[in-house]
Amino acid sequence: MEIAVIGTGYVGLVTGACLSEVGNRVTCIDIDEEKVATLKQGISPIYEEGLEALLRKNISESRLDFTTDYKEGLAGKDIVYIAVGTPQNDDGSADLTAVAAVCRALSKHLVQDVIIVTKSTVPVGTNEYIKGLIEENLLSDATISIASNPEFLRQGSAVYDTFNGDRIVIGSDSPEVLDVLETVNEGFGLPMVRTNLRSAEMIKYASNAFLATKISFINEMANLSERIGANIDDVSRGMGMDQRIGEAFLNAGIGYGGSCFPKDTRAIISVAREAEYDMQILENVVDSNERQRGIIVEKVMDRFDSISGRKVAVLGLAFKPNTDDVRAAPSISVIEKLIGEGAEVHTFDPAAMENARKVLPEGIHYRDNIEDAVRDAEIAIILTEWKEIKSFPIEKYESLMETPVVFDGRNCFTLEGVGKTGVEYHSIGRPSIGN
Numbered sequence: 001m002e003i004a005v006i007g008t009g010y011v012g013l014v015t016g017a018c019l020s021e022v023g024n025r026v027t028c029i030d031i032d033e034e035k036v037a038t039l040k041q042g043i044s045p046i047y048e049e050g051l052e053a054l055l056r057k058n059i060s061e062s063r064l065d066f067t068t069d070y071k072e073g074l075a076g077k078d079i080v081y082i083a084v085g086t087p088q089n090d091d092g093s094a095d096l097t098a099v100a101a102v103c104r105a106l107s108k109h110l111v112q113d114v115i116i117v118t119k120s121t122v123p124v125g126t127n128e129y130i131k132g133l134i135e136e137n138l139l140s141d142a143t144i145s146i147a148s149n150p151e152f153l154r155q156g157s158a159v160y161d162t163f164n165g166d167r168i169v170i171g172s173d174s175p176e177v178l179d180v181l182e183t184v185n186e187g188f189g190l191p192m193v194r195t196n197l198r199s200a201e202m203i204k205y206a207s208n209a210f211l212a213t214k215i216s217f218i219n220e221m222a223n224l225s226e227r228i229g230a231n232i233d234d235v236s237r238g239m240g241m242d243q244r245i246g247e248a249f250l251n252a253g254i255g256y257g258g259s260c261f262p263k264d265t266r267a268i269i270s271v272a273r274e275a276e277y278d279m280q281i282l283e284n285v286v287d288s289n290e291r292q293r294g295i296i297v298e299k300v301m302d303r304f305d306s307i308s309g310r311k312v313a314v315l316g317l318a319f320k321p322n323t324d325d326v327r328a329a330p331s332i333s334v335i336e337k338l339i340g341e342g343a344e345v346h347t348f349d350p351a352a353m354e355n356a357r358k359v360l361p362e363g364i365h366y367r368d369n370i371e372d373a374v375r376d377a378e379i380a381i382i383l384t385e386w387k388e389i390k391s392f393p394i395e396k397y398e399s400l401m402e403t404p405v406v407f408d409g410r411n412c413f414t415l416e417g418v419g420k421t422g423v424e425y426h427s428i429g430r431p432s433i434g435n
């Protein structure tokens with residue numbers, strides 16, 4: 001198939017590369033000239049395992065190219081994927097500005113019949129809006145069909161997830177369009193869910209909302225466990241062995257972040273508000289997550305009267321391991337609070353320091369490795385469970401730090417292991433050690 005993918009962010013780029021890998025001819029269109037120039041050289045602007053190899057292979061085999069020119073990018077294409085961002089408006093609703101801009105460009109440049117496939121996460125009803133908007137301004141007499149194909153990849157394992165996900169959801173009100181999309185997706189070898197437009201849109205929001213709820217649920221169990229002497233690691237393990245519950249997404253921590261859960265939970269609440277329905281569970285999930293994101297600094301401030309002038313090491317800036325993304329990462333608000341309290345912050349992240357620099361205040365010391373960040377610190381705070389951070393021996397905190405007081409927001413170490421050292425250790429949902 002001849003395919004165009006609009007937007008080369010985490011979703012669009014991975015989708016474009018993977019669709020070319022299974023034999024389609026793909027042109028990716030983006031308005032960011034610098035990004036497109038980098039991509040043309042086979043260099044990935046984002047950190048995703050396996051992505052650059054796919055880019056290079058498919059560019060060299062002439063199945064994948066990049067452009068900023070809509071006319072050139074759309075020429076001869078049968079299918080056009082929309083994968084631009086849908087961030088959050090101030091009231092929590094989804095901001096469809098980029099989607100609308102894409103529709104305007106499509107109206108201007110489409111001359112042949114196409115299927116428009118929406119990958120961006122959009123509120124229920126948006127696909128009908130997209131079709132209407134394109135048709136309203138269309139300069140040619142092309143026929144526009146529309147489908148929803150929500151994306152479920154996780155950052156950090158995006159390429160893996162595309163070929164190993166649990167399902168592909170394709171939604172359209174036309175059986176013929178669904179047949180075409182089934183053929184396009186056959187190469188991924190995953191089970192497919194065929195449904196109508198609105199159900200496909202809803203499956204995406206409902207899935208993210210459910211996962212966010214699961215995380216907030218276990219975080220609340222962790223907070224209670226701390227207060228009554230239980231250990232959340234054991235509680236999660238014991239719960240997760242029940243297959244009706246499942247072991248995934250039961251890791252207690254400092255709240256969910258990233259570019260999806262925070263905005264998508266708010267967006268579905270906003271959709272419900274418009275439909276005059278009160279989403280009671282989700283409203284509480286959002287509030288509970290907000291509270292959880294403040295918990296690690298609260299623990300620090302409970303332990304120390306003041307952190308003014310103290311050297312604090314912050315380990316991990318990305319919202320989760322294996323990504324360079326800091327969008328809605330807990331690290332941002334944690335570091336802002338630490339700086340506000342007058343701390344001297346030294347930090348290390350294996351991949352996200354460049355992105356973090358763009359959004360964090362001045363005066364932070366970015367270090368090349370964990371040792372340099374931790375050396376002579378009085379407090380160390382772990383925010384992301386990178387492999388490097390989890391495997392950094394706990395004894396080293398004792399030898400490197402001025403006073404070894406560690407606050408672990410991701411439960412990277414066993415209490416047994418920490419107990420053998422002189423480290424004072426505070427984690428999530430487990431008894432503290434050494435104070």
Ligand SMILES: NC(=O)c1ccc[n+]([C@@H]2O[C@H](COP(=O)([O-])OP(=O)(O)OC[C@H]3O[C@@H](n4cnc5c(N)ncnc54)[C@H](O)[C@@H]3O)[C@@H](O)[C@H]2O)c1
Pocket residue numbers: 006007008009010011012029030031032035083084085086098101102119120121122151152153154155259260
């Ligand atoms: N990031 C994820 O893990 C993930 C997973 C599933 C779904 N989603 C959804 O997918 C969508 C995209 O997310 P993302 O993280 O890839 O976004 P992103 O911000 O990383 O990328 C968006 C890209 O679109 C480009 N763009 C903006 N306006 C454009 C226009 N008018 N024409 C062409 N290109 C344009 C931008 O330059 C950017 O490169 C969102 O709706 C998001 O909710 C994201």
Ligand SMILES: O=c1ccn([C@@H]2O[C@H](COP(=O)(O)OP(=O)(O)O[C@H]3O[C@H](CO)[C@@H](O)[C@H](O)[C@H]3O)[C@@H](O)[C@H]2O)c(=O)[nH]1
Pocket residue numbers: 121151152153154155156208211215248249250251252253254255256257258259260261264319320
């Ligand atoms: O047990 C857990 C699992 C996750 N998290 C946190 O939850 C957030 C999101 O993690 P994850 O879901 O792994 O990453 P994303 O890349 O944001 O992926 C989610 O959001 C994407 C965008 O919609 C979807 O496509 C994916 O299916 C969905 O998992 C991160 O801050 C994690 O630290 C926890 O605190 N505990």
